[in-house]
Amino acid sequence: MKSIVILISGRGSNMQALIEAKLPARIAAVISNRPNAPGLEIAKMHGCETIVLDQRSYPERAAFDVALMETIDAYSPDLIALAGFMRILGDDFVNHYQGKILNIHPSLLPAFPGLNPHRQALRDGVKIHGCTVHFVTVQMDCGPIIIQAAVQIMPDDTEETVAARVLQQEHRIYPEAVRWFIEGRLTLSENHVNVSKARFDDAVLYSPSPGLNR
Numbered sequence: 001m002k003s004i005v006i007l008i009s010g011r012g013s014n015m016q017a018l019i020e021a022k023l024p025a026r027i028a029a030v031i032s033n034r035p036n037a038p039g040l041e042i043a044k045m046h047g048c049e050t051i052v053l054d055q056r057s058y059p060e061r062a063a064f065d066v067a068l069m070e071t072i073d074a075y076s077p078d079l080i081a082l083a084g085f086m087r088i089l090g091d092d093f094v095n096h097y098q099g100k101i102l103n104i105h106p107s108l109l110p111a112f113p114g115l116n117p118h119r120q121a122l123r124d125g126v127k128i129h130g131c132t133v134h135f136v137t138v139q140m141d142c143g144p145i146i147i148q149a150a151v152q153i154m155p156d157d158t159e160e161t162v163a164a165r166v167l168q169q170e171h172r173i174y175p176e177a178v179r180w181f182i183e184g185r186l187t188l189s190e191n192h193v194n195v196s197k198a199r200f201d202d203a204v205l206y207s208p209s210p211g212l213n214r
């Protein structure tokens with residue numbers, strides 16, 4: 001059976017969605033760079049092995065990355081899923097796991113990469129916002145897009161209401177993307193991800209269009 005290592009920093013709701021999706025893969029470990037991440041307790045409650053790699057113990061970024069790589073490699077996972085992992089990973093780390101790291105970002109990339117995407121979306125007055133699961137490459141939030149879901153922005157929205165609406169969609173699309181990865185249904189050509197045999201779901205915008213893959 002394939003295995004997944006999940007990296008978290010905080011609440012862990014996307015991690016929880018991955019665990020509860022009963023994917024055809026083993027969650028080998030949940031690793032947090034912050035000792036007080038609430039997600040660690042959730043992972044333990046689900047019987048997952050948890051590891052804390054406190055980033056404050058590694059003043060040098062590269063040393064943390066090396067320690068993280070060694071910790072992950074002990075599990076030989078097929079996939080590393082970033083789930084609210086709030087730390088930029090160095091090029092060596094990303095290249096070491098090329099094609100094997102996924103991330104979820106709460107915006108319709110390439111719009112609003114980086115921090116505070118909901119604030120950016122409200123500031124710019126967009127009418128449609130959402131979330132994206134993508135492969136991780138060395139350039140932050142720029143890797144090939146696997147799946148996106150869109151939500152509407154309402155006139156009286158705040159960062160909190162938008163975040164909650166987007167989060168619901170995150171919990172739908174991340175397990176879906178991970179399932180596709182585990183089932184070997186994702187192929188990359190250049191910067192484009194093809195999903196074989198994707199089901200159509202009118203609330204989710206797939207990339208590329210699911211109509212092309214049925």
Ligand code: GRF
Nearest residue numbers: 011012013014084104105106
């Ligand atoms: C999510 O919005 C995720 O997209 C972003 O950070 C947040 C983490 O939330 N990268 P959680 O820890 O998964 O609840």
